[in-house]
Amino acid sequence: MARRDDLSDAAGHASAVRAALPVTVKLSPVLCDLFPGSRREVSMVAATVAEMIDELDRLWPGMGDRIRDSRPAIRKHMNVFVDGSRASLKTPLAPGDEVYVLTAISGG
Amino acid sequence: MAKRILILIGTKKGLFVAESDGNRKNFRLRGPYCNTWPIHHAILDPATGAIHAAGGNEWFGPAVWTSHDLGATWTHSSEGLAYPEGEEPVSAVWSLAPGRDGTLYAGVQPAGLFRSTDGGRTWSHVNGLRDHPSRPHWNPGGAGLILHSLVPHPTDPDRIWVGISSAGVFGTDDGGRTWEPRNRGTRADYFPEDQRYPELGQCVHCMVLAPGTDQLLYQQNHCGMYRSDDGGRSWTSMENGLPSSFGFPAAVHPRDPQTVYLIPLNGDSAGRFMPDAKTAVWRTRDGGASWQAMRAGLPQENAYFGVLRQAMAVDRMEPAGVYFGTGSGEIYASADEGDSWSQIAAHLPTISSVETHVLDA
Numbered sequence: 001m002a003r004r005d006d007l008s009d010a011a012g013h014a015s016a017v018r019a020a021l022p023v024t025v026k027l028s029p030v031l032c033d034l035f036p037g038s039r040r041e042v043s044m045v046a047a048t049v050a051e052m053i054d055e056l057d058r059l060w061p062g063m064g065d066r067i068r069d070s071r072p073a074i075r076k077h078m079n080v081f082v083d084g085s086r087a088s089l090k091t092p093l094a095p096g097d098e099v100y101v102l103t104a105i106s107g108g
Numbered sequence: 109m110a111k112r113i114l115i116l117i118g119t120k121k122g123l124f125v126a127e128s129d130g131n132r133k134n135f136r137l138r139g140p141y142c143n144t145w146p147i148h149h150a151i152l153d154p155a156t157g158a159i160h161a162a163g164g165n166e167w168f169g170p171a172v173w174t175s176h177d178l179g180a181t182w183t184h185s186s187e188g189l190a191y192p193e194g195e196e197p198v199s200a201v202w203s204l205a206p207g208r209d210g211t212l213y214a215g216v217q218p219a220g221l222f223r224s225t226d227g228g229r230t231w232s233h234v235n236g237l238r239d240h241p242s243r244p245h246w247n248p249g250g251a252g253l254i255l256h257s258l259v260p261h262p263t264d265p266d267r268i269w270v271g272i273s274s275a276g277v278f279g280t281d282d283g284g285r286t287w288e289p290r291n292r293g294t295r296a297d298y299f300p301e302d303q304r305y306p307e308l309g310q311c312v313h314c315m316v317l318a319p320g321t322d323q324l325l326y327q328q329n330h331c332g333m334y335r336s337d338d339g340g341r342s343w344t345s346m347e348n349g350l351p352s353s354f355g356f357p358a359a360v361h362p363r364d365p366q367t368v369y370l371i372p373l374n375g376d377s378a379g380r381f382m383p384d385a386k387t388a389v390w391r392t393r394d395g396g397a398s399w400q401a402m403r404a405g406l407p408q409e410n411a412y413f414g415v416l417r418q419a420m421a422v423d424r425m426e427p428a429g430v431y432f433g434t435g436s437g438e439i440y441a442s443a444d445e446g447d448s449w450s451q452i453a454a455h456l457p458t459i460s461s462v463e464t465h466v467l468d469a
Contacts, residue, residue, distance in 0.1 A: 033143060034168070034184065062185060066168040069197035070190035077167045103167045 164200025346396025
């Protein structure tokens with residue numbers, strides 16, 4: 001399956017249009033537990049996964065660090081899915097997209 | 109004045125706190141805190157009264173957790189706990205120490221040192237250590253390339269010692285701008301025979317400063333037990349009289365710098381439990397010239413646990429208390445400087461660290 005970041009060039013052209021339209025972000029409960037007051041589902045304007053994480057960090061300071069490391073990349077044991085496909089930071093978001101931020105099977 | 113004793117217990121699945129009155133007989137356990145993240149080390153900063161817990165979660169990366177109410181509520185942060193873009197990210201925080209000027213220090217994996225001047229909310233990298241020309245040659249120990257031992261000088265905020273597995277001991281006298289290796293006299297048995305006392309590459313396991321001194325360091329190494337009377341510039345072996353040259357934690361009496369506690373294990377490739385599966389804390393009263401095994405109250409058969417590098421501590425009571433936590437989740441405590449022991453907690457997750465704090469009741 002093609003990764004959504006293959007479309008990243010297209011994202012640049014369309015980001016100005018998409019920026020005005022919301023996507024729905026669904027967050028893992030174990031992530032929400034770390035940020036009192038955060039919500040399991042949030043609607044926001046973001047043209048890429050990276051922008052979405054920036055917005056989550058603005059809403060709940062520190063949440064960005066929990067999803068994205070300093071390479072920068074999505075953390076090894078985190079999964080971000082955009083409309084059913086695993087995404088990277090560059091993956092573009094389209095109006096109406098559903099994004100899941102999940103914890104991978106990990107640990108012992 | 110009546111006292112309260114707090115034992116901060118870092119475990120693979122959260123921080124626990126055991127608390128007793130000054131009798132140190134009945135400890136009540138509470139926790140787990142920090143959302144059951146792996147907590148490698150926790151301290152209570154005497155300057156602020158805050159508990160800081162260092163750890164890392166496989167999903168979410170590193171963080172330092174902070175509580176200003178002795179554990180009732182917590183916040184966490186990793187703001188600034190990061191290397192530049194493109195480098196291998198910080199995976200966990202392994203050690204914490206309060207500096208002498210209101211700062212808080214954190215040692216991380218992969219090895220590096222960070223400093224906070226706002227009580228752990230934000231962090232900045234102490235560049236000098238990673239800029240050391242030896243940095244490309246540092247090799248990870250069995251648990252990774254970890255800065256674990258973090259020893260600020262008791263009065264001079266510009267002076268710090270660190271221990272890195274397995275790069276060795278480094279010291280700075282200028283607040284972290286420049287560092288020098290301080291490993292002279294410590295052995296590296298895993299190198300070729302003619303290279304066993306290198307400048308760098310020693311596998312230091314735990315380094316502590318004797319309270320009340322500013323130059324007397326003790327070190328439990330992968331290959332030997334050592335003392336240094338000159339701030340780490342030279343080390344001498346003190347392993348004669350001990351059952352092995354291998355172990356992890358070390359602790360020094362709060363008032364007698366010549367009284368040291370070690371827990372030797374049977375060897376690095378022999379299972380890493382105590383010799384003959386009989387638990388003993390070894391104590392010297394003369395700075396390592398002679399040793400005695402303290403066993404009263406400790407399991408003397410079928411004890412196959414280990415004790416990790418940060419999992420032994422003393423308290424400041426009179427007589428001093430000694431505590432250690434095991435890989436199998438028990439805490440043993442002595443209220444008489446090691447002469448006798450009792451189990452004060454059991455069935456915990458694997459214990460990574462034990463620290464104590466004495467409060468006025």
